[in-house]
Amino acid sequence: MTGFDWHADPIDRDTPITPTYRNTQNVRRFLTAECGTGFEFDRAFMAWIKDGAAKTMGDVGDEWQRRHAADA
Template identity: 45%
Template sequence: MEKVDWHKNHIDDSTLITDSYKTTQNVRRYFKSKYGDNFKFNRDFMLWMKSATGLTMGDAWQEWVKRKNSK
């Protein structure tokens, strides 16, 4: 699996979540571009992201929406 620099690389829906995943401002910008300024990380979602190796950021976005809508 190709290493991603989570601080610098362009992130889009097809970006693979790697075992080097980090919650960075760049990742936050990606999610805010999808949902707007109301996007917030929470502990459960951050843990999910750490275990999502091999999925895409588009998959992560869908998971976040699913969690947001279930509240």
């Protein structure tokens, strides 16, 4: 089995974060759709995504929204 292609494979809320995860334009499109046009990466958030804990892209979108709820 080949790894998930973060550049081209479809991403949905159930897509697991894999060891090959990358912050690609495909990921950015998904997270902008989930979180709104104000979505942006920062170092602390990127570190959280890649911390090795099991999570999905839905978890990532939810966490970004949680971290930015006070900004709304």
